[in-house]
Amino acid sequence: MIRITVPATSANVGVGYDTLGLALTLFAHFDIEAAEELTISGCPAAYQGPDNLVYSSMCTAWKTWGVAQQGARIHIASEVPFARGLGSSSTCVVAGVLGAAALAGLKLSAAELLRVATLIEGHPDNVAPALLGSLVCSFTGADGTVQSLSYTVHPDLNFVAMIPSYEVKTEDARRVVPQEIALATGVAQIGRAAGMIRGLETGDEALLRAANHDLLHEPYRQALIPEYSAVRDICQQTNMATLWISGSGPSLLAVSRNKLVAQGCASAVRDTFPAFAVHVLGCDTKGARVETIDGVHVGSECAGAANSTTI
Template identity: 45%
Template sequence: MISVHVPATSANCCVGFDCLGMAVDWWAHFTFEESDELIVEGCPEEFKGSNNLVVQAFYTACDYLRLDYPTFKLTIDTDIPFARGLGSSSTCVVAGILACDAWFKKNMDQLEILKIATSIEGHPDNVAPAIFGQATACFMEKENVKMSLVPCADYHCLAIVPRYEVKTSQARKVLPTKMAFKDCVSQVSHALVFIQALQQGDESLLASSCKDLLHEPYRRQFIKEYDRIKTYCEQKQLPMWISGSGSTMMVVSLEKNRLIELSKFLDENLNGLDHRCLTIAKKGAFIKYE
């Protein structure tokens, strides 16, 4: 039996739209066993077949390696919420590719796995940290992914998860088609400082760098709790951003107690929010043989 374990991710990291991502220690688990027919368990009934994203990723890796599709039993064990901006689809994509690699003992390197995963996802900001862990910065050069690993200081994270979805397609429709030159300069400068502060553990500087002009001002309308939480975080100088396209919001701090205080504020003042204390995942997806 092959077990694949993949961390959730927070894409965009505020100022890094479609290029920055961070892995967190909220894990999805997938097991693959030999079977005479394809069996999928642990997901809604409509995805218990070859249309399952994990299976599709496995098959895509087979195509890449020019191998026939095997049959197997897939069991999915995850509580990462779907369509909340925590990379749930990326966990499925990465799991399928890693399982294929392990099934056929091909020993693909991580960059090959990233290439296949990006071809499925369309962009690398979620799949890259899921594969490599910590944080990653990526860009596309034609069909090639260029990636840099961003080692992170020991930040704690609070994932604040509303009990409603924000569809990525909906969130992309509201994005601007043009941006003023001065705003482009601001975006790049804040992103550069964000990466340095994330690595160096400068929480105050990280909070100051969380001023996005590219997507958050337009997507905030879909998250009714955003403004109140953003105001709290700005007053406390806590780094905070919309995770992916939402609806999850991610807050980080070097001091876990500051996030516990925020959790109490949420419980006392805002209804309909789940929240979970996490850390940055220091490693990415991995395989166990059982």
């Protein structure tokens, strides 16, 4: 039996719409072993069949690699909330791809694992940081290949994840975003995205605050999160550096270099919104990892496998 651990992720990182993703120290754990039949536990009964995203990802990966499909026993123990903008589906996809490779006895590069995970997920902004860890920028080159670039996040940064009890459907969050923008808007966004990356690398709170003014999606998605304005006010009052919508929402992520400031913000949000789940997190630098249940390492961590990973 193998255990696969995959970090939660925050896609977009404010101004990096559909390009930036950040791995966080909130984890989903998957225990997987070969079996004649399929057995899945640890998730609602509705997801315990062959269309479970972990197992269906395994099947897609096996088919892609020309490996015969097999049964499996899968147990899921996830800290990552479902459909809240923290990459829960990506944890399942990455676990499925890694599980498929492990059960088939394949030793594959991070680039190949990421290629297949991206094929399954449809885009790399969540699966790339889930697999590689840290901060990742992904884009499609002129030749159609996807490239993922990894960056080191300053270790002193704290991320306060504020998670409402309701869902925002991805299709609704996509629907409210304009499909066309002015040239000046695009130019401004490019500069701010570069500033956000640099701010996360250096831990420069002033730069993070200046860079994180999104023009593409957050002004429109805020309306889908009724508590957004109140949470933003709390973050400003407690001196957090900045705040963004995680993925398509409704989770929100605030940043501070000061651990006490981050804890104070988390406490204030809990007091104001008792239904929220609130966590003070760091950036996960290891990415997805595979080990046996007794702790003997059987797979390499994907973090650092490639500063520039071409798929």
